[in-house]
Amino acid sequence: MLKIYRNLKPYTVSIIMILVFLFLQVMSDLYLPTLMSDIVNNGIMTKNIGYIWKTGEYMLLIAAGGVICAVVAGFLGARVSVGLGRILRNRIFRRVENFSLHEFDRFGSSTLITRTTNDIIQIQTVTIMIINMMIRAPLTCVGGIFQAYHQDRTLTLILAIALPVLILIIYLVTSKVVPIFRQVQRKLDRINLILRENLTGIRVIRAFNKIDHEKARFETANKDLTDTYIHVNRIMAVLMPMMMLIMNLVTVCVLWFGSKRIDTGEMNLGALMAFVQYAMQIMFSLLMFVMMFVMIPRAQAAADRINEVLSTEPEIIDPQLPEPAAAEKGYVEFRNVTFRYHGAEQSAIQNVSFSVKPGETTAIIGGTGSGKSTLINLIPRFYDADEGQVLVDGIDVKAMPQEELRNKIGFVPQKARLFTGTVDENLRYGKEDASEDEIRHAADVAQASEFISQMSDGYDSMLSEGGQNLSGGQKQRLSIARALVRRPEIYVFDDSFSALDFKTDAKLRAALKKDTQKATVIIVAQRVGTVMDADRIIVLDEGSVAGIGTHSELLKSCGVYREIVASQLSEEELA
Ligand SMILES: Nc1ncnc2c1ncn2[C@@H]1O[C@H](COP(=O)(O)OP(=O)(O)OP(=O)(O)O)[C@@H](O)[C@H]1O
Numbered sequence: 116m117l118k119i120y121r122n123l124k125p126y127t128v129s130i131i132m133i134l135v136f137l138f139l140q141v142m143s144d145l146y147l148p149t150l151m152s153d154i155v156n157n158g159i160m161t162k163n164i165g166y167i168w169k170t171g172e173y174m175l176l177i178a179a180g181g182v183i184c185a186v187v188a189g190f191l192g193a194r195v196s197v198g199l200g201r202i203l204r205n206r207i208f209r210r211v212e213n214f215s216l217h218e219f220d221r222f223g224s225s226t227l228i229t230r231t232t233n234d235i236i237q238i239q240t241v242t243i244m245i246i247n248m249m250i251r252a253p254l255t256c257v258g259g260i261f262q263a264y265h266q267d268r269t270l271t272l273i274l275a276i277a278l279p280v281l282i283l284i285i286y287l288v289t290s291k292v293v294p295i296f297r298q299v300q301r302k303l304d305r306i307n308l309i310l311r312e313n314l315t316g317i318r319v320i321r322a323f324n325k326i327d328h329e330k331a332r333f334e335t336a337n338k339d340l341t342d343t344y345i346h347v348n349r350i351m352a353v354l355m356p357m358m359m360l361i362m363n364l365v366t367v368c369v370l371w372f373g374s375k376r377i378d379t380g381e382m383n384l385g386a387l388m389a390f391v392q393y394a395m396q397i398m399f400s401l402l403m404f405v406m407m408f409v410m411i412p413r414a415q416a417a418a419d420r421i422n423e424v425l426s427t428e429p430e431i432i433d434p435q436l437p438e439p440a441a442a443e444k445g446y447v448e449f450r451n452v453t454f455r456y457h458g459a460e461q462s463a464i465q466n467v468s469f470s471v472k473p474g475e476t477t478a479i480i481g482g483t484g485s486g487k488s489t490l491i492n493l494i495p496r497f498y499d500a501d502e503g504q505v506l507v508d509g510i511d512v513k514a515m516p517q518e519e520l521r522n523k524i525g526f527v528p529q530k531a532r533l534f535t536g537t538v539d540e541n542l543r544y545g546k547e548d549a550s551e552d553e554i555r556h557a558a559d560v561a562q563a564s565e566f567i568s569q570m571s572d573g574y575d576s577m578l579s580e581g582g583q584n585l586s587g588g589q590k591q592r593l594s595i596a597r598a599l600v601r602r603p604e605i606y607v608f609d610d611s612f613s614a615l616d617f618k619t620d621a622k623l624r625a626a627l628k629k630d631t632q633k634a635t636v637i638i639v640a641q642r643v644g645t646v647m648d649a650d651r652i653i654v655l656d657e658g659s660v661a662g663i664g665t666h667s668e669l670l671k672s673c674g675v676y677r678e679i680v681a682s683q684l685s686e687e688e689l690a
Pocket of ligand 1: 220456457459463481482483484485486487488489490
């Protein structure tokens with residue numbers, strides 16, 4: 116929690132003002148019972164109406180001052196806590212944006228969303244409480260005890276017995292609820308995960324008639340969370356009545372012993388009335404403490420989760436001393452590269468070496484899971500190689516600022532990802548200042564012009580979340596066009612033609628060849644037809660290079676390639 120509160124630095128002045136206003140409010144609260152005691156003793160008992168009016172007006176003034184202080188402190192407190200929420204959300208967002216894919220794999224997106232939303236709201240709520248209570252509760256408690264003692268020393272003994280009992284109860288309850296609140300946060304994560312999977316996979320769920328199964332899965336998680344909430348609330352439910360019981364018992368005892376003391380002339384009525392009020396104020400301040408102690412563990416669980424994200428150092432960071440930009444352009448080289456995913460037993464790629472020159476098309480082919488995507492993910496440094504080196508333009512990618520590296524690359528991922536916005540905005544994603552001609556040309560090459568012109572507003576047509584109002588092939592073509600707009604040195608296509616029909620695939624590759632003549636093109640593909648005319652084909656088998664060469668060379672020299680070809684092409688095509 117304290118670590119989280121370091122983010123409050125910009126609000127130091129506001130917090131000091133809040134503390135001052137709260138201090139004044141507590142002082143006014145503590146002063147009122149003494150004034151009331153004066154009215155009783157010096158006004159009512161002596162029937163001095165003038166004194167009653169005068170002191171009454173004074174009391175009103177003090178009370179009004181207290182209310183104004185409370186309102187200003189409340190207003191400032193709300194601003195500070197909401198501001199803290201904003202700072203934390205920004206920090207998490209910035210940190211997550213810098214995460215390498217390893218960190219994404221480790222956390223998972225559902226929990227990152229819960230941490231950025233729900234957890235921060237927890238912190239916000241508790242912050243308002245802490246700001247309000249942190250000073251008010253102890254000050255009222257200590258001030259109240261002091262004033263009560265001042266009114267009557269003997270009656271203070273009742274408080275000396277009741278307060279430790281209250282504190283013990285608070286301790287017992289909070290030590291029980293802290294771990295349960297941690298569980299609540301974890302269970303919320305699980306609900307979010309199921310919800311996310313259901314929303315994104317709704318088509319699959321319907322197609323497989325799994326609606327009932329998913330309902331049951333959600334219901335189980337929902338019930339689990341509800342049960343935990345009920346459990347914790349049950350414990351909490353005991354707390355309030357216990358507190359109230361003790362408070363009422365204290366009042367009864369104070370009145371009982373107080374009236375006896377008045378009887379014997381050891382105490383006056385005003386002092387007793389003031390004492391009762393101070394006893395109440397002390398108890399209520401402890402109640403406030405309880406509320407805080409109940410909320411803090413929950414916020415602590417949220418704070419731990421937020422701190423975990425904020426303290427996770429991205430594995431992939433820019434070099435301290437980047438190498439000067441290379442004069443060469445479009446060279447990619449793998450030198451004995453081995454890479455293993457965290458937690459995986461085997462390397463996803465082992466000892467891979469090859470080099471690629473500008474003006475060449477290099478294709479990577481292999482069975483599913485052979486490591487094709489893994490291999491090309493190392494070029495833009497989505498992951499770092501464990502052994503060996505990946506060089507772009509002769510410089511190790513680890514020695515290059517990420518922005519400079521990624522500016523060189525036009526990456527088309529396996530799964531076309533588009534963003535909410537117009538077609539034009541999506542195509543400009545990598546180059547905002549692209550001219551209209553550049554946008555249209557890229558769409559022409561990607562064979563996307565035709566379907567874009569058929570859309571209701573052409574290039575200004577809106578795409579829904581993730582481009583859901585487009586077909587798979589249309590999405591792929593837009594995502595290819597988006598990379599083409601940037602005119603990078605190196606194009607990387609990760610199985611980006613898989614959703615296209617053969618005719619469009621062939622037309623697109625022909626147009627692409629013309630358009631990217633001077634660039635370096637790396638294509639990952641499953642279809643032999645897509646890679647056949649590449650200048651160089653790299654055949655991957657279980658993460659290792661099984662062969663490198665042209666189509667005809669590999670047909671002669673590489674068994675794995677022959678098998679892939681045989682499974683896809685007819686005898687005549689092979690001949
Ligand atoms: N994020 C990840 N965490 C752990 N293991 C992974 C991860 N991504 C891929 N793998 C594993 O690494 C291996 C290679 O996967 P990769 O995605 O590179 O294969 P691929 O050749 O591109 O397959 P496909 O053609 O089916 O896309 C697989 O065994 C896969 O299970």
